[in-house]
Structures are given as structure tokens and as C-alpha cells.
Amino acid sequence: MDAIDEAIVRCVVHNARATYAEIGTAAGLSASAAKRRLDRLVATGAIRGFTALIDPQALAWNTEAFVEVFCTGNPTPAELCQALKDIPEVVEACTVSGAADAVVHMLARDIPHLERAIQRVRSTAPVQRTESAIVLSRLLNRPRV
The missing domain is CATH 3.30.70.920 (Lrp/AsnC effector binding domain/regulation of amino acid metabolism (RAM) domain)
Structure with missing residues (x-):
């Protein structure tokens, strides 16, 4: 996992509903590049899922x-x-x-x-x-x- 992956993870931990454009902005990528990286993080199991945090x-x-x-x-x-x-x-x-x-x-x-x-x-x-x-x-x- 490199610094870009870490930025993506931080972004989706902060907001699991972030758009690919928002994720890309956080990681310095285009929306399509952010989607590819996020999909890879999910496919490799680095990200196991997305959830809502309920108070x-x-x-x-x-x-x-x-x-x-x-x-x-x-x-x-x-x-x-x-x-x-x-x-x-x-x-x-x-x-x-x-x-x-x-x-x-x-x-x-x-x-x-x-x-x-x-x-x-x-x-x-x-x-x-x-x-x-x-x-x-x-x-x-x-x-x-």
C-alpha cells in the first residue's frame, strides 16, 4: 500500500459515501483513476467493505x-x-x-x-x-x- 492508497483509505474511512471525484481529489487522482485504485483495494481485501456508523x-x-x-x-x-x-x-x-x-x-x-x-x-x-x-x-x- 502506497501513499495514494493510504489517502484513498483515509477518505473512505472519513466518508464511505464519498464520490470517486472526492476520493480522487483527496488522493491527487482523476475520478476514473480513483475508481480503479479503490476497486483494486477492495479486490485485494485491503478494504473489506463499506458501512454506516450508527450513533x-x-x-x-x-x-x-x-x-x-x-x-x-x-x-x-x-x-x-x-x-x-x-x-x-x-x-x-x-x-x-x-x-x-x-x-x-x-x-x-x-x-x-x-x-x-x-x-x-x-x-x-x-x-x-x-x-x-x-x-x-x-x-x-x-x-x-
């Missing part, structure tokens, strides 16, 4: 938590992902080093909704127990490049 408060999901997940046995990351993917309150999950096997980022309407969602996480096959930290305020939230 959780627009959905009235104002309660946020980070949940450490401790598993029984030694499930693979794919097995843990399979266990968590159908829980809509789980918005992100990562395997981690340390005592926990994974950390799960969860969103919910309120504490009772969060509690039910954490209970669903606990009831999945590989999960033995969880430890939760409820977010009080979000200090910084940057788009990922």
Missing part, C-alpha cells in the same frame, strides 16, 4: 460495557466468535492476552437490557464466567484507519 444513542442504546470473557477448555477464536455472533448487543469482540480469553464490547438500552445480554453471553457453550465494566463516559472515539 447508539439514535437507537436509544445508551448503556455501554466492556466484558471480560473467561472460557472453559480452549475454544478457538472461530468457536468463540460463533458463540457470540448472534447476540446483537455484542458490537465487538477480541481475543486478548492475560487472564481473560476475550473482551466483548456491548451496547444496550439500559442496565436491565445489558444484564439480560450478559446473561446470554454467559449461557454460551464455551463461556465459564464474565467480569463487566460499565462505561460511565466516552472520552475519545476515533475512526479507524
